[in-house]
Amino acid sequence: MADGSALMRNEDGIAAALGVLKQQFGERFQTGEAIREQHGHTTTWIANQMPDGVVFAQSTEEVAEIVKVCATHKVPIIAFGTGTSLEGHVNAPAGGISIDVSQMDKVLEVNSGDLDCRVQPGVTREALNTHLRDQGLFFPIDPGANASLGGMTATRASGTNAVRYGTMKDNVLSVEAVMADGTVIRTSSRARKSSAGYDLTRLMVGSEGTLGIITEITLRLQGIPEAISAARCSFPSVEAASKTVMAVIQYGLPVARIELLDTQVVRGVNAYSKLHLPEGPLLLLEFHGSEASVEEQAETFGMLAAEDGGSGFEKTATLEERNKLWQARHDAYWAMLAMRPGCKAVTTDVCVPISRLAEAVTTAQAKAEELNLFAPIVGHAGDGNFHASLLIDMDDEAETERAKVFVSWLNDMAISMDGTCTGEHGIGQGKRPYLVKELGAGTVNVMSAIKSALDPDNIMNPGKILPL
Structure with missing residues (x-):
């Protein structure tokens, strides 16, 4: 489990940057151990690697100022949203400055007629959907945690709705980002398609802060469906449940969510969320559409599930019951x-x-x-x-x-x-140790060349994605 600890610290540069940032940002620049430990937070077994300072930025211009200071002194920069990432993304293996964008939390623009919006990176997915609700719109990507949209973009997040609505790469139209030299770029317009040059939006989505700091995101939105129905179905084995999933996809059934829980998870969820689900492999589903289409989808799924031994199929359209079922899924970690x-x-x-x-x-x-x-x-x-x-x-x-x-x-x-x-x-x-195995050395070398061209001093979230 390599952790990036081989990276060298730039002690003189860090000391100089700390002095400048303290003078520029005052109380919004913190060096206390507790807050630095929070910003090196990791939910894996990788050891916590704290930054040397944390700056709470409030605008793109401020992020650019911070980056320019760090670029001048060749000091690492790590972006921080809510800290819910799972692979050590916010660790600071060579020290440096954590840019906390949680105060950049404004929904800047909603274009309901075009089904898109523009947000700052600190807006969480729950906050955005609360803001959109009275306009009959919602943002569908749901990774479980109430993550920030900047972090979701940077990690190319996915979640329970991906089977119907795709992942972040399918729902980000454009980003504004501060690059390693402090330059601010916007990768695209709001147009739904473009053939204008390299697709820099897709380059930034999933870059994990190694190429630039995302400061605005333009997102694709969806209309809240006329009808939503949730369902559950138990199976004699994980294999039988998985066969039903394959049948659903091959049949072209437009399910919005289809989640698999093994017996151990169901047992834990029952105890934690006070449910009484049959303790065996379980599929949780959600259907979106018109009243008629939702009913038809549920009936078709029931038929497909029965062929693989599915039992106890139950569906509900009431908001309270749907929320209870899906909250249990989101609480599975704690369960x-x-x-x-x-x-x-x-x-x-x-x-x-x-x-x-x-x-x-x-x-x-x-x-x-x-x-x-x-x-x-x-x-x-x-x-x-x-x-x-x-x-x-x-x-x-x-x-x-x-x-x-x-x-x-x-x-x-x-x-x-x-x-x-x-x-x-x-x-x-x-x-990181598996990237070359998956993609091959040639592909990873191309990634390294892009990284070197855009960040020649390796200050943008060093020690992440690419081999040291």
Whole structure:
């Protein structure tokens, strides 16, 4: 598990930058240990690597000022939104300055007629949807956590609605970004398509702060459906549930969400969320559309599920019941933690072609059992993406080593199936060793060339994505 600790600190440059930023930003520049530790926060087993200072920026112009100071003194810069990333993205392996954009939290413009909006990076997905609700619009990307839209863009986030509405790459029309020399660029217009030059929007989406700091995002919106219905269905095995998912996709059923929970997760969710779901592999679904189409989708799904042994199929259109069901899915992380108190949850994700999902999940379950690990699995089954959450006693060195073996094996297994080592968490530090395995040295060398051209001093989130 390489963590970027081989990067060298620029002690003189950091000291100089700290002095300048303190003078420029006063109380909005902090160097206290507690706040620095918060901004080196990581939800993996990678050690916390604190920045040397944290600046709370309030505008694009301020971000540009900070970047210029850091560029002058060759000091690393790490963007910070809400800190919900899972692969060490906000760590500062060579020290430097964390730019906290949480105070850049304005919805700048909503164009309801064009179904788009422009937001600052600190706006969270929940805040945006609250703002949009009275206009009959919503933003569909839902990674579970109430993440910032800047962070979601930078990590190319996905989530439960991806099977119908796509991922961040499909829903970002344009970004404004501050590049490594302090230059401010806008990557595109609001037009829904363009053939004008390189697609810099797609370059910035998923760049994890290694090429620039995103300061505005133009997002595609959706109309709130006329009707929404949620459903659940139990299966005799994960394999049977996965076969139904494959049938749903091949049939062309336009489900909005289709989530897989294994038996361990269902058991934890029942205890944590006070539900009474049958304790076996479970699919949770959501259908969007007109009243008639939602009803038709549910009926078709029920037919497909029955062919694979699905049982206990229930649907509901009431808001309260739908929210209860999906809140239980979003609380799965906390439910799993409660199943093994005192342990740390290390969540890792992979994504495979839909046709390999059943094989991948059942093989992962068998590997966890072989290694004597407690590793509940949930999945955004509609696009072949699943998460294994290992509950680890971090004081047990042998168990921790077995967990590392499992994570490495899982990444290699997904790649061997022509899948990816990360469907939505991003590379960060934790997944970096697998990038060359997945894409090949030639492809990664092209990425490195782009990084070197745009950030020759390697100050933009160094130690992430690319091999050291």
